[in-house]
Amino acid sequence: MQSFQPPRRILMGPGPSDVSPRVLAALARPTVGHLDPAFQDLMEEIKAALARLFNAPGHACVPLPAPGTAGMEAALMNLLEPGDRAVIAVNGVFGGRMVDMAGRAGAEVVRVDAPWGQPVDVAAVEAALASGPAKVLAFVHAETSTGVRSDAAALCALARRHGALSIVDCVTSLGGVPVDAAAWDADVLYSGTQKCLSAPPGLSPVAFSPRALEAVAARKSPVRNWLLDVSLLMSYWGGEGGRTYHHTAPINALYGLHESLVALFEEGQQAVFVRHARMHEALVAGLEALGLEMLVAPEHRLPQLNTVRIPEGVDEAAVRARMLERWDLEIGAGLGPLKGQVWRIGLMGASASPWHVRLCLTALADALSAQGREVDLDAALAAASERLG
Amino acid sequence: MQSFQPPRRILMGPGPSDVSPRVLAALARPTVGHLDPAFQDLMEEIKAALARLFNAPGHACVPLPAPGTAGMEAALMNLLEPGDRAVIAVNGVFGGRMVDMAGRAGAEVVRVDAPWGQPVDVAAVEAALASGPAKVLAFVHAETSTGVRSDAAALCALARRHGALSIVDCVTSLGGVPVDAAAWDADVLYSGTQKCLSAPPGLSPVAFSPRALEAVAARKSPVRNWLLDVSLLMSYWGGEGGRTYHHTAPINALYGLHESLVALFEEGQQAVFVRHARMHEALVAGLEALGLEMLVAPEHRLPQLNTVRIPEGVDEAAVRARMLERWDLEIGAGLGPLKGQVWRIGLMGASASPWHVRLCLTALADALSAQGREVDLDAALAAASERLG
Numbered sequence: 001m002q003s004f005q006p007p008r009r010i011l012m013g014p015g016p017s018d019v020s021p022r023v024l025a026a027l028a029r030p031t032v033g034h035l036d037p038a039f040q041d042l043m044e045e046i047k048a049a050l051a052r053l054f055n056a057p058g059h060a061c062v063p064l065p066a067p068g069t070a071g072m073e074a075a076l077m078n079l080l081e082p083g084d085r086a087v088i089a090v091n092g093v094f095g096g097r098m099v100d101m102a103g104r105a106g107a108e109v110v111r112v113d114a115p116w117g118q119p120v121d122v123a124a125v126e127a128a129l130a131s132g133p134a135k136v137l138a139f140v141h142a143e144t145s146t147g148v149r150s151d152a153a154a155l156c157a158l159a160r161r162h163g164a165l166s167i168v169d170c171v172t173s174l175g176g177v178p179v180d181a182a183a184w185d186a187d188v189l190y191s192g193t194q195k196c197l198s199a200p201p202g203l204s205p206v207a208f209s210p211r212a213l214e215a216v217a218a219r220k221s222p223v224r225n226w227l228l229d230v231s232l233l234m235s236y237w238g239g240e241g242g243r244t245y246h247h248t249a250p251i252n253a254l255y256g257l258h259e260s261l262v263a264l265f266e267e268g269q270q271a272v273f274v275r276h277a278r279m280h281e282a283l284v285a286g287l288e289a290l291g292l293e294m295l296v297a298p299e300h301r302l303p304q305l306n307t308v309r310i311p312e313g314v315d316e317a318a319v320r321a322r323m324l325e326r327w328d329l330e331i332g333a334g335l336g337p338l339k340g341q342v343w344r345i346g347l348m349g350a351s352a353s354p355w356h357v358r359l360c361l362t363a364l365a366d367a368l369s370a371q372g373r374e375v376d377l378d379a380a381l382a383a384a385s386e387r388l389g
Numbered sequence: 390m391q392s393f394q395p396p397r398r399i400l401m402g403p404g405p406s407d408v409s410p411r412v413l414a415a416l417a418r419p420t421v422g423h424l425d426p427a428f429q430d431l432m433e434e435i436k437a438a439l440a441r442l443f444n445a446p447g448h449a450c451v452p453l454p455a456p457g458t459a460g461m462e463a464a465l466m467n468l469l470e471p472g473d474r475a476v477i478a479v480n481g482v483f484g485g486r487m488v489d490m491a492g493r494a495g496a497e498v499v500r501v502d503a504p505w506g507q508p509v510d511v512a513a514v515e516a517a518l519a520s521g522p523a524k525v526l527a528f529v530h531a532e533t534s535t536g537v538r539s540d541a542a543a544l545c546a547l548a549r550r551h552g553a554l555s556i557v558d559c560v561t562s563l564g565g566v567p568v569d570a571a572a573w574d575a576d577v578l579y580s581g582t583q584k585c586l587s588a589p590p591g592l593s594p595v596a597f598s599p600r601a602l603e604a605v606a607a608r609k610s611p612v613r614n615w616l617l618d619v620s621l622l623m624s625y626w627g628g629e630g631g632r633t634y635h636h637t638a639p640i641n642a643l644y645g646l647h648e649s650l651v652a653l654f655e656e657g658q659q660a661v662f663v664r665h666a667r668m669h670e671a672l673v674a675g676l677e678a679l680g681l682e683m684l685v686a687p688e689h690r691l692p693q694l695n696t697v698r699i700p701e702g703v704d705e706a707a708v709r710a711r712m713l714e715r716w717d718l719e720i721g722a723g724l725g726p727l728k729g730q731v732w733r734i735g736l737m738g739a740s741a742s743p744w745h746v747r748l749c750l751t752a753l754a755d756a757l758s759a760q761g762r763e764v765d766l767d768a769a770l771a772a773a774s775e776r777l778g
Contacts, residue, residue, distance in 0.1 A: 001437075001438060001651050001654055003651055004648070006418050006421045006427055006428070006431075006644070007425075009419065009420075009421050009422065011420065011421075011422055013422055013424075016637065016640060018420070019419070019641075024417040024418075024419065024420075024641075025417060027413075027641055028413040028414060028416050029393070029394070029413075030397050030413065031395075031398075031400065031405050031408040031413075031583075032400075033400055033402055033719045034405070035402075036396075036719065042393050045390055045393070048390075065455055065591060066454055066616060067454050067616075067637050067639065069635075070455065073614070073616050097615070100615060104613050104615060105613075192637070194420075200640050200641040200642070201423065201637040202454060202640075202641075222493050223493070224493050224494075225462070225613070225614055226458070226462055226486070226489060226490045227455060227459055246458075247455075247456040248404060248405065248581070248583055248590040250456065250589065250590050251405060251589050251590055251591075252408075252416055252589040252591075252642075252645070253591050253639065253641075255393060255395070258392075259393070261390070262391060262392055330421075330422045335634070
């Protein structure tokens with residue numbers, strides 16, 4: 001057993017995205033104790049930065065000490081108890097995962113499906129909410145499995161109108177497109193660090209509204225999860241009343257998240273969104289010039305997660321393998337019913353740059369050529385460059 | 390908001406312990422995708438190293454993507470379902486936490502208390518097991534709140550004799566004193582990375598026996614936890630059948646764990662145990678020369694976690710604050726009924742070195758002097774040096 005020296009990859013899959021040198025360097029700073037006064041200052045800064053990022057000034061915002069899925073589980077497990085009714089919109093893998101979790105919480109689930117590649121069906125959700133009182137409406141803002149953005153504002157408004165608490169999966173949206181808890185009047189939002197925040201995977205930023213915390217306080221049964229019990233978590237992350245020991249925070253991972261947030265606010269949120277949009281337009285122009293088609297209609301596309309239809313006769317796994325082997329460039333495969341149907345190309349955080357766009361088009365053209373497809377790389381690069389300016 | 394530059398502390402509390410430069414450097418290696426072939430090789434090496442460390446060649450061993458508490462929750466949530474009876478030994482904070490979690494799993498808990506500072510009462514546990522069939526016996530091998538080691542071999546044997554599955558909390562023991570799943574015939578063991586493994590907090594190595602996995606497969610109800618569902622976790626960590634997507638592994642944290650395991654096996658497990666024992670003897674000799682007393686009887690002491698009685702009239706918080714401010718050295722306070730009664734001095738992993746012992750005695754003598762106590766530092770250092778050789 002020897003020290004592990006990872007290859008230097010270029011990460012353009014559905015996450016993790018490229019982690020910048022400054023964030024990697026932050027991970028390696030000396031570990032301090034989780035009760036150290038210096039660490040408590042860091043915790044306060046992270047809480048404030050997350051509240052700003054979610055635009056959730058009145059929410060309790062903390063990073064959970066586990067991957068993005070923990071945010072989903074914390075949202076559902078804290079808000080739902082046996083007998084509660086939950087309306088859950090499903091238009092990809094992650095909506096389906098919510099249904100599974102809500103069942104484990106003991107809830108009665110009303111599932112509202114939409115085709116993969118389409119946004120959540122707002123009218124169908126409204127019908128489900130109107131059919132009987134629901135405690136929760138849960139949906140995925142940015143479906144990582146399909147590259148589709150749903151209308152969070154409309155869905156949260158529906159939840160409010162029907163007296164349900166809203167749960168919004170922002171794993172792939174946060175830091176890539178606007179997330180606005182205040183404007184949406186959303187209750188629980190959660191994300192991951194390895195997408196548009198470009199920190200390593202392992203943490204899950206969450207935001208709980210005062211309404212959501214009241215609902216947790218009013219539960220009849222204990223939360224079926226100790227690590228993700230939001231009352232215990234919020235006591236650990238402290239406030240005026242000091243901190244109560246719960247778990248031991250993942251110190252160095254939090255150094256990384258903090259640094260990624262510093263970088264994001266240095267660039268400016270609006271500038272970050274504009275960059276993601278511009279890289280997306282350039283990539284799509286280049287892909288189309290290579291003769292490829294996008295899965296999702298333009299108005300529903302996520303700039304940070306691009307699902308590309310695999311042309312007939314192409315061995316999609318061979319394409320990905322060649323891109324990885326010859327170019328050290330990772331793109332993602334399809335999941336579930338989209339397996340073998342699409343590639344997923346991420347332009348998230350530090351991976352949303354002009355050279356990523358150009359390199360991806362170049363590597364993909366090379367891999368398609370190796371499959372006997374005729375592609376015009378020059379045209380693709382020219383089309384991308386036109387959008388990159 | 391600016392980049393966070395932590396102070397360089399010397400960590401001699403109950404964890405996290407000092408993280409060595411080589412492990413910190415590993416954290417900062419470039420992030421690869423969690424499906425990357427290179428990363429899969431890393432996963433296999435970590436699984437094998439954990440099986441060696443737990444001496445659990447037949448167990449399924451993986452690191453959970455969350456702090457040590459997640460190991461406890463995974464053990465209890467997977468093995469217990471509503472109606473199951475669990476005997477849980479409590480001789481400190483962490484036994485009490487197990488009781489809370491088992492209740493959330495819906496189990497009927499039989500709690501067997503022992504005084505804080507004493508090991509688990511084997512006879513009382515036997516009586517509880519004899520009083521009716523239990524599915525699980527859970528106990529803490531090394532109580533971090535008291536510094537006590539319990540008799541894991543005897544307790545696991547009792548569980549076997551009474552047809553119960555054993556759950557052994559090894560958070561503070563693994564890598565500091567022998568843990569031997571095979572010799573104990575133990576079912577589920579779990580630990581944390583921030584104690585004797587000297588990696589940052591955030592991961593929880595676990596080992597599940599074939600018997601334990603069969604019990605999970607035979608459940609009547611789903612596990613009340615998705616992230617920690619051991620069937621899903623083990624599919625993600627793969628085997629002959631390949632890997633099934635579950636969460637996104639915390640890549641860089643796993644680089645750190647891997648490097649800490651490489652370092653441990655380079656030194657040799659037996660050498661590591663001898664080092665911990667020797668540092669402990671030196672520290673205790675020095676503490677006694679300073680006129681201090683240990684909480685725990687010699688035969689039950691953990692070398693890696695030393696609980697020291699606070700002398701009457703000493704402001705214990707002022708002592709810790711001075712040690713942190715003047716020496717950048719962190720020791721721990723007491724928890725629960727031991728709050729204000731003891732300090733907890735960790736000698737874990739990279740913090741179990743001669744200079745840590747000498748520096749701790751020096752800083753403590755300084756802080757006690759500042760409280761008006763007469764202490765003989767020269768005698769303390771001489772006593773320690775005699776054991777250090």
